[in-house]
Amino acid sequence: MTDIDEAMLIAWVDGELDEVTRRRVDRAVAEDPALAERLELHRRLRERLSGHYAPIEAEPVPVGMRALLEENAKVVRLARPAALRWRHWGTGGAIAASLLMGLGIGHLSGGPAGPVAIEKGAMVARGELASALDAQLASAQEDAPVRIGLSFRRKGGGWCRSFEGQAVSGVACRQGEGWQVQQLVPGGGQGTAYRQASSGDARIMATVDALIDGAPLDAAQEKAAKDRGWR
Amino acid sequence: MSFESDLLAILPRLRRFAASLSRDRADADDLCQAALEKALRARDQWQPGTRLDSWMYRIMRNLWIDEGRSRQRAARTFAPEEAGEHVGHAGDRDVEAHVMLSDVDRAMHALPDEQREAIALVLVEGLSYKDAAEVLGVPMGTLTSRLVRGRGALIELLGEAA
Numbered sequence A: 001m002t003d004i005d006e007a008m009l010i011a012w013v014d015g016e017l018d019e020v021t022r023r024r025v026d027r028a029v030a031e032d033p034a035l036a037e038r039l040e041l042h043r044r045l046r047e048r049l050s051g052h053y054a055p056i057e058a059e060p061v062p063v064g065m066r067a068l069l070e071e072n073a074k075v076v077r078l079a080r081p082a083a084l085r086w087r088h089w090g091t092g093g094a095i096a097a098s099l100l101m102g103l104g105i106g107h108l109s110g111g112p113a114g115p116v117a118i119e120k121g122a123m124v125a126r127g128e129l130a131s132a133l134d135a136q137l138a139s140a141q142e143d144a145p146v147r148i149g150l151s152f153r154r155k156g157g158g159w160c161r162s163f164e165g166q167a168v169s170g171v172a173c174r175q176g177e178g179w180q181v182q183q184l185v186p187g188g189g190q191g192t193a194y195r196q197a198s199s200g201d202a203r204i205m206a207t208v209d210a211l212i213d214g215a216p217l218d219a220a221q222e223k224a225a226k227d228r229g230w231r
Numbered sequence B: 001m002s003f004e005s006d007l008l009a010i011l012p013r014l015r016r017f018a019a020s021l022s023r024d025r026a027d028a029d030d031l032c033q034a035a036l037e038k039a040l041r042a043r044d045q046w047q048p049g050t051r052l053d054s055w056m057y058r059i060m061r062n063l064w065i066d067e068g069r070s071r072q073r074a075a076r077t078f079a080p081e082e083a084g085e086h087v088g089h090a091g092d093r094d095v096e097a098h099v100m101l102s103d104v105d106r107a108m109h110a111l112p113d114e115q116r117e118a119i120a121l122v123l124v125e126g127l128s129y130k131d132a133a134e135v136l137g138v139p140m141g142t143l144t145s146r147l148v149r150g151r152g153a154l155i156e157l158l159g160e161a162a
Helices: A006-013 A019-031 A033-058 A063-073 A089-103 A105-110 A127-135 A192-199 A202-211 A219-227 B003-021 B025-041 B052-075 B080-087 B093-110 B113-124 B129-136 B140-158
Strands: A116-119 A122-125 A146-153 A159-165 A168-175 A178-186
Touching (some): A006 A033, A019 A033, A146 A219, A178 A202, B003 B113, B113 B129, B129 B140
16 A cells, blocks of 8 residues: 555646655556556646647637727737737728717817818818827827827828827828828717726727738837828 | 736736636636726736736636626536437537537536636646645645545546546
């Protein structure tokens, strides 16, 4: 009869034994086929369990979780793998469209200080929003009424920037001498229900993912693009 | 590196841990999402220099305990009706492969919570006994006895082929 118990066998498998105890188990296992079989059973169980769940770690992380973290960070983002580039363009577009209808664009364009106007059937930025898109750098915008998120090159050419303001947040792309708004969602100042959506808005990230060519601009690239007038 | 990018880096492991605790993948991602949101709200409570993964495992495990007790009890029956469904397809290799995979899930869910979380942390996540005991807030001896009992049950449920 041996003094090797089940706890010692599994500690052997888990790599938790000190050298002396480990050798003791090794010797006992060498002399006792039943013990060897039990050890092998535990070794295979660990292998099977870790193997069963291992593929999950290799999966790309869900876009929503990634967006939650990236939007929350509000720092220069790292380039994401091409495989993750946006797959739900249709969904994003549909959500954006339905949001626009819900917001009532007439009101947005009606007031003299509104951030968006309708020109020739398209939404364009104006006022503070247009100024921010023209001139504001993401690295220098303390207390600015509109905050710039990401700046990036669009597929097919041209520049786009995401923004976040009191009333509305969204994405706009350079069009001629102005900025055509691609997406609007409620901004950060609309009460608690919207606050969270704004600070980690997966919808805006989805639009960025759909439009972006490569990685977002870093601070130096952003400044260079601004200095060239976003041409 | 920022707090968020550190979280992003360990997110694949957090999802795996969530999957080993939860009944299915949808529940697992709900749990993971809730844990991220909680972590972002509670980031001031994390002490830089300590292990972020352990902190996240603890958050996730506590959420799972809070929300999942009743679900866990419901799932504890070892799905006899599902096992019955597959009998008729015994000759089908694909179905056999499927049953092989889901056997692990079902065996895990047949375990009591405290055994399953111990098994998940040590065998799936590869934590040391010391780290796992810390995450769970139990003495090492308690952890190891849960590991012994949980493994015994798994070997029984999964058969000699484990």
